[in-house]
Amino acid sequence: MAERDELTALLRRFQQGDTAAQDRLVSAVYDELKTIAARYMRREKAGHTLQTTALVNEAYLKLINLKDANWQDRAHFFAVAAQMMRHILVDHARRNVAGKRGGDFHFLPLDEALVFSEGRSTDIVRLDEALEQLAKEDERAAKVIEMRYFGGLSIDETAEVLRISPRTVKREWTFGRSWLRSELKGGHGDASLSMG
């Protein structure tokens, strides 16, 4: 329990702009998410949809002391986790794609068991690249997509973290999704990717 209290405190310090707290928080969240993700990946059959929101939620329950936490804490935690989740998924997908490109055997460490079908890995990597592209033109829209998509933040939570109005979040969300779809359509047909 001591750890939870500590992380909850870190989360508070992070919200107040303490960068040292951010480092520790990020590393704790990353460790936890990786562990949980690996477990899910083992359990779920290949090709299943990975419920990223469920994963982040599980990490939250495990790491943060719920008695003390308020909803703003939750939002900030999820915002950090969204970024980490994106790293984990993309990293994983990249490895799948690289293996496929090489056309060679490709052993994954046990905690990296397959979760995405190859096609899906390609999608994730392309999405990540497209999102990167979007961030260059429109950082805020990309941030909103990352939080909502990889972290499962609600409109209101996203608004809290980015300190913008929920209406703006909605508009960025609408625009970002359309832009990404249009971008991803390029050449390879419709992207099919679904996450909870």
Add this chain to the structure above:
Amino acid sequence: MPPFQWDRVKSVYLAAAELAPENRVAFVENACGGDEGLKAAVLRLLNEHDDDESREILTRRPVHTLSEGELLASRFRIVRFIGRGGMGEVYLAADTDLGGQVALKIVRPDLLSDPEFPSRFRREIQLARQVTHPNVCRIFDVGRDGSGAGERVFFTMEYLDGQTLGEYLRHRRLSPEAALPLARQVAGGLGALHEKSIVHRDLKPGNVMVVASSTGPRAVIGDFGLARAVATGSSVQGLSESGMVAGTPDYMSPEQLLGKPVTPASDIYALGVLLYEMVTGAKPFRGGQALENAVQRMVEAPTPPSRHVPGLPAAWESTILRCLACEAADRPGSTSEVIGLLSGEIPTPVPGTAPAKLPRWLPWAAVFSLLLVALFVLLPRLSWRPEQTAANQHVVVLPFKVLGDDPALRVFADGLMESLTSRISQYEGPNARLLVVPASEVRLQGARSASDARTKFGAGTAVEGSLQSQGDRVRLLLTLIDVKQMRQSGSVVVEERRVNAVSLQDAAVTRLANALNLSVQPRLARELAEVNPVAPGAHEFYLQARGYLQRTDQLTSIESAITLARRALDLDGSYALAHSALGEAHWYKYELTRDAKFVDEALRSGRRGVELNGGLPETNISMGRIHLGTGRHAEAQRDFEKALSIDDRNTEALQGLATAYSALKQHGKAEATYRRAITLRPGDWTGYKQLGQHYYRQGNWDKAIEQYEQVIALTPDNAHGYSNMAVLQFRKGNFAAAKRFQIKTLELDPARVSALSNLAKLYYEEGEHERAIELYERALKLGNSSRSHFLWGSLGFACQRAGRSARAKEAFAQAVRIAENELKVNPNSVEVLQRLASYRVASGQTDTVIALLNRALELAPGNTLTLISVAETFASMGNEERAAGLARNAIAAGYPVNTLQRSVALRPLFERIVRQR
């Protein structure tokens, strides 16, 4: 797209999205006020718009406009949805008036917003209906259904039940004989269009259907002419619109790419690409990005198809290349000429005009503007790197693939890859721009693909190889890939009887050198040859042994190497390389088992190799490695010097020599040798790594950081750089930075033992013992790390601090046992001496500790790391006086005070250390 344009697209789109769907198009028309580019961009986004607020970002559940059974224009009953094309949705429908089935295509609603579209569309359909050719898809009718906002415009055409040529080709590459009938049909259909003055404009495998028929596959061209009805503006403009554009212009002719008038010759160009793809399975230009590809097509010749298919008939080669000529006038004049040339009915003209030359009309301004755009689009992908080597001569030979499942062939392939790499690197001296990444590094980095070659080594050329056996013959196919363009730049095929592995290897080296344009002879052309010819078959076993030696972390692999080296020696007892390989294998076996009897075996075989042929760098290097490992540093120095006297650019020998100097405390010479390795190969990150590690051992962290900055700059996706940078930052007392680098490391390589162990150390120093324990335990489960006294000892300290004395005891017992065994083999290892002392103290056996510590200090008197470690051990024994004195010496020698303050063992003495300075 310029920022103001982005903002305009976004605001118009968002305003439109808030309206009812039927009012959006009209609103956009109005809001864009004649700016066609703006309008097109907004409509493209609106086409993707989803009123649903769900989180399903990218899944467009297939929303079909029409459902099964629906009747359109009181005549066509929808049977099912077939697919979605550029113009809109396609359905299979039953014609209730005339009977039979048709394909029915609904025109995308946003296209209808163009007021000129309907007339243009109608004109194209009328034209298309005049074409009746078995290889052209018949167009029947245009129709409308509904009115106002709900109006649907559609047209009907012949329903073809087959697959697209693209799908058809995905499963096969056609021989010229098999391709000819299909080519004839496609060309025939295209000719029929040209006769009616229709230019297809969009011929590609996706637009050609292949339908089974009683006379074999029938090819049918679809979707023609209509492209013009849809097209708005010039193609170049379309290309440069940042990211908003879809599709790859793989089949577009240069004139199309530049927005010039399109003629039947443009279709001939596309036909050329199609033919190319049919017989090679590849595309003539393979730039990853649309623009890259487009620019390439302007300035480069296509890869000749015979590079992919060595035996391709000359008629095919020259015809395809003529079709791909930049200038329309240089292409065959008609589709029937293309077929005549392919089939040999028209004799192939003597190759006179080079197809690659730039078209006469090509305005340089256009090329420059295209290049300029390309620069801006592509620039962010390139990073500036401190390299002096011409990129395409920076070569990585990737592990070979093996076709089939012969395990012996697998290891043969690994050994062949290793010896081929080393032989090619022999060309480095005279070919100043050549830089071959050593096989050991390729293995260490786990590089498997051409993109790995770029990201992990910053290389320009990757060599992929595949090995196949047929009876008693083996065939090696090497493919050179330009990793910047991600396209094939050459290939080599060598075939030999398997027992003649030596000639296979020699032929492969020579031909690979040719393919890489290495005209100058290797440094060691003469010396490389064995003194005596090797008995048949012996070299194959040797290569297999070398293959197994690539996996020195697996005991079974090393044992196989020993068996195979012995088998080579059974065939030829005087085979020097096999003796050396046997020696190295025994050394690795010792490293894994820590059983000292293998050391003797290693020394014996290593010496035998040198006796038999001391004129080979390899035998001396093997010997040097064994001597280094056993602490015979002066002998190792001589071995590496000998190797360098034969081959003065041999990286492995240079690195070995520097390590020997370093162990002999000749730090100036060591540094100079590391620097020499860097000067010889400035684009090779391993040189900087070695020098960085040297500085690290000296406790010179700032200089080490400089070297690691180079490592990261050269290979930004390489976990090694970040991992070591983390340690250096830790040593400097920059803990936040250390953690950042550590996290970056684990992102790139989550199973990296050193990163786990270092992160654990950070937690340990912060008092987070449980976390540290968890990480150490995790690290101990990976690979061979359970044989590391360092990890066991660290786990012991963490457990001790956390009050888990039982686990601590177990851990220290393991650590002591392993460290003692290591000292038996190399009694001069400072690190093992000081660590063993600390383990003994921690587990309460203090009797021999002082002797161990004094010995360590004696071997490395001024080394700050040693001083601190020894001071920590004295502190934990309660000898505070000695601990404080040593710590003061370390600080005097430059050890950072704030790092010292973090040391769990020395923290209590901190006041005392600092005050008495």
